[in-house]
Amino acid sequence: MQRWSxxxxxxxxxxxxxxxxxxxxxxxxxxxxxxMVQGEANTPLLQAVQAADFxxxxxxxxxxxQWTFVNPEISLYFFRAPEGEWILIRSRTRVGExxxxxxxxxxxxxxxxxxxxxxxxxxxxxx
Numbered sequence: 374m375q376r377w378s379x380x381x382x383x384x385x386x387x388x389x390x391x392x393x394x395x396x397x398x399x400x401x402x403x404x405x406x407x408x409m410v411q412g413e414a415n416t417p418l419l420q421a422v423q424a425a426d427f428x429x430x431x432x433x434x435x436x437x438x439q440w441t442f443v444n445p446e447i448s449l450y451f452f453r454a455p456e457g458e459w460i461l462i463r464s465r466t467r468v469g470e471x472x473x474x475x476x477x478x479x480x481x482x483x484x485x486x487x488x489x490x491x492x493x494x495x496x497x498x499x500x
Contacts, residue, residue: 383407384427390463391432398465399431404458417455421480424460425449425490428478432464441499444476444492451488455480464490472496 385406391399403424405415429444461481468474474494479486 384423387459389461393431394437396434396436397432398463400461400463401431402459402461403427403431404460415458417457417482420458420460421451421455421488422449424462424480425478425488428462428464428490429466429476429492429494431462432466432476432478434466434468434474435496439499440496442474442494442496444494446493448491449480449488450490453487455487456482456484459483462490466494468494468496 383406385404386393387402389400389402391397393399393401405420405423409415409419409423426447429442435442459482462478463481464476464478466474466476472495474496476490476492476494478490480488480490
């Protein structure tokens with residue numbers, strides 16, 4: 374479990390490419406380990422949406438100890454329904470010299486890809 378982010382205390386991650394603590398493209402299987410709503414099971418769609426929101430964290434391009442970033446907009450494009458509780462995120466981020474960026478990711482399950490993600494990104498140097 375990654376100790377540098379509280380997010381990982383509720384999520385299982387199996388990194389298969391890249392490194393979460395180093396800038397660059399990466400791929401990881403993810404699963405939310407606790408119910409989003411107490412007493413309700415997490416559906417495959419809910420698992421996919423939570424994974425999509427973390428795309429910029431998987432394929433981040435900056436050192437998160439030196440930079441802060443937010444994704445003010447996220448779009449998901451599903452071409453079939455997801456299956457199962459584990460979601461594979463293949464993600465990469467690009468950023469321009471003025472702090473604007475874009476994260477793109479493919480979401481897959483055991484059957485293969487089922488959605489594409491686009492996140493607008495804004496970066497700012499920490500003080």
